[in-house]
Amino acid sequence: MKTQARFSDSRSRNGYAEAVLAKTEIRREALNLPAEERIELVVAIWDSLTPDDIPVPRWQLDVVRDRLADLEDAPPEERSAPWETVRQRIFANKA
Numbered sequence: 001m002k003t004q005a006r007f008s009d010s011r012s013r014n015g016y017a018e019a020v021l022a023k024t025e026i027r028r029e030a031l032n033l034p035a036e037e038r039i040e041l042v043v044a045i046w047d048s049l050t051p052d053d054i055p056v057p058r059w060q061l062d063v064v065r066d067r068l069a070d071l072e073d074a075p076p077e078e079r080s081a082p083w084e085t086v087r088q089r090i091f092a093n094k095a
Helices: 002-031 035-048 058-073 083-094
Strands: none
Touching: 002 035
16 A cells, blocks of 8 residues: 555656646747747737636735725716826826
């Protein structure tokens, strides 16, 4: 029984080593792709993620909650503006 346990443990370590090696190989191959193909790969990987796959730090959630609260407290005329008005404000501050 001990021999079987050692064999099983050894196989799981080898499986881990193979997985790390495969990951390293995939990374190397991806980095050797032309820029356009790397971008396509990044987009495909990003599109494969769901919102649950992306961790959001607590501080970012707090910022979003604070901004939503500020928005809810603002008078209706300050909650939204036509794009042209927003655009003028943005570029007026840069001049």
